[in-house]
Amino acid sequence: MxxxxxxxxxxxxxxxxxxxxxxxxxxxxxxxxxxxxxxxxxxxxxxxxxxxxxxxxxxxxxxxxxxxxxxxxxxxxxxxxxxxxxxxxxxxxxxxxxxxxxxxxxxxxxxxxxxxxxxxxxxxxxxxxxxxxxxxxxxxxxxxxxxxxxxxxxxxxxxxxxDAGLASGYDVAILAGMYGMIGGFLHATAMAAAAGVRATELTPMLLSWLADSFPALSTFAEEIDSGGYTGGESSLAMNQAGLATIIRASQELDVPAGTLLPLKDLIDRQIAAGHAAASLSRAVESFRSAA
Structure with missing residues (x-):
């Protein structure tokens, strides 16, 4: 039938x-x-x-x-x-x-x-x-x-x-992460080019480094959901110093550091509020309040 x-x-x-x-x-x-x-x-x-x-x-x-x-x-x-x-x-x-x-x-x-x-x-x-x-x-x-x-x-x-909005909630958040990654990649290739390194030469090493770094995102996610930012392996203070170095290097190469400055601002605000020893993931709190 x-x-x-x-x-x-x-x-x-x-x-x-x-x-x-x-x-x-x-x-x-x-x-x-x-x-x-x-x-x-x-x-x-x-x-x-x-x-x-x-x-x-x-x-x-x-x-x-x-x-x-x-x-x-x-x-x-x-x-x-x-x-x-x-x-x-x-x-x-x-x-x-x-x-x-x-x-x-x-x-x-x-x-x-x-x-x-x-x-x-x-x-x-x-x-x-x-x-x-x-x-x-x-x-x-x-x-x-x-x-x-x-x-x-x-x-x-x-x-x-x-909830009809859930699929879009996931979607726009995932895409925000994707575009942030692409922005970082483009910035990286511009810095590399200014230092005499081709994008095709840089990318394999960058991909390897990112792959090794991805597990940290799961740890950060747990800290964000729990509100417990006590992880000391990647503190706000350490990342503030690291970003300052990268931004200075980028500017010395005549490459604008526009993709990194907003992240440093998030970190700076949390350190100013007394959280220098907290995990880097605490920078998410700067999205939630002026403190």
Whole structure:
């Protein structure tokens, strides 16, 4: 006995949206698509998708509706314009945004009679549908349970909880860490170049050092969660002195130290408050208060 594959709709056909639609088509799911620029749907239609003229028509055609738009503002605008169509639908929004954006949209969806699940994608579009793709979800547990098998076609899925903002909370924090690392890398290569070292020569040694340093982050995380910053192996005072040396060296190489100055400021504030012997992880408290 055969079963009819569930109908999927993808709203938004940027690089991510196209990859999502292509994955569903590859697995045999009737897929409807919509994009403000209809030309972006042409290749998908040639591959078997159905394109609709309006977002409302596309949403009405799907049992599972995936939203992959530019940002949270565009998502709200597009969905608000299709409010009459979302009732009874499972909305899975993988558009980037902050936690409050996700919570507000989840509340709006509930008012329209829709179930809302927010997703944070950890993949480049080319890896969607492969083992290199992973997506974290939060919001409607029933949507995740009902559609988990289909969502897992897109990448390894993790359900974080019923607070719709959790997936975005993790996402923006992880990305902040990533961009901080990239900023540090770019600063490092600029310093190296000024000292006559090529970036390709520096990077293997930098990667080795970072790999050896990563376990310290787990220790710092435990200290941050407990509020006990008694670890003395990497004190604020020691790191203040080390940063001052690196900043001076950077400036002597005519390389601005803009990526390091904010961290030194966080440390300086904690030392001024009397915490010189505390663990470096205590610098997080400077984000929480002026002290």
């Amino acid at each position: 055969s079963t009819t594959p569930e109908r999927v709709t993808v709203i938004g056909l940027g690089n991510l949206g196209r990859a999502l639609a292509e994955t569903f088509l590859h697995h045999g799911h009737p897929t409807t698509v919509w994009n403000r620029d209809a030309a972006k749907a042409e290749a998908l239609v040639a591959a078997g998708a159905t394109a609709e003229a309006t977002a409302a028509e596309a949403i009405s055609a799907g049992d599972l509706v995936i939203v992959a738009l530019l940002d949270s503002t565009v998502s709200r605008q597009v969905l608000a314009g299709a409010a009459d169509a979302v009732a009874g639908r499972a909305l899975v929004n993988v558009t980037s945004g902050g936690p409050e954006d996700a919570r507000e949209l989840a509340a709006w969806a509930a008012e329209q009679g829709a179930d809302y699940l927010h997703g944070a994608v950890y993949a480049v579009p080319q890896t969607i549908g492969t083992t290199e793709s992973s997506i974290s979800y939060s919001g409607s547990e029933s949507v995740h349970q009902r559609w988990q098998t289909r969502l897992d076609l897109l990448g390894k899925g993790t359900f974080l909880g019923t």
